[in-house]
Amino acid sequence: MADGARPVTIGFRHHDGTISWGQANAGSLMTLAVELGVAGIEGQCGGYLACGTCHVHVSPDWIERIGSATPDEVLMLEFEPGFSPLSRLSCQIELSPALDGLIVTIPGA
Numbered sequence: 001m002a003d004g005a006r007p008v009t010i011g012f013r014h015h016d017g018t019i020s021w022g023q024a025n026a027g028s029l030m031t032l033a034v035e036l037g038v039a040g041i042e043g044q045c046g047g048y049l050a051c052g053t054c055h056v057h058v059s060p061d062w063i064e065r066i067g068s069a070t071p072d073e074v075l076m077l078e079f080e081p082g083f084s085p086l087s088r089l090s091c092q093i094e095l096s097p098a099l100d101g102l103i104v105t106i107p108g109a
């Protein structure tokens, strides 16, 4: 959870290169994306590792900081289009001050 005093800013990069920016103090990347209405992130299962509709790609420098997908995430992600070593389920990434400025990419196209 973020510190509550200052919201964390996250960017969601679309296929056309544009970025939707959002801010929040708490929750996951998925909940922020759904609140923003980011196309390509649906969060159908509500963050319970059961749908794969919150798939994002994280750049190599950021994946080193936040970590690769867990084995449970990989079980969901390996059948998703665009699965790669940079894939994460955005519902499994909790917002924290350390993520301020993170930009994730919506896979596909």
Ligand code: FES
Binding pocket: 030, 042, 043, 044, 045, 046, 047, 048, 049, 050, 051, 052, 053, 054, 076, 089, 090, 091, 092
């Ligand atoms: S919202 Fe379903 S796996 Fe992330």
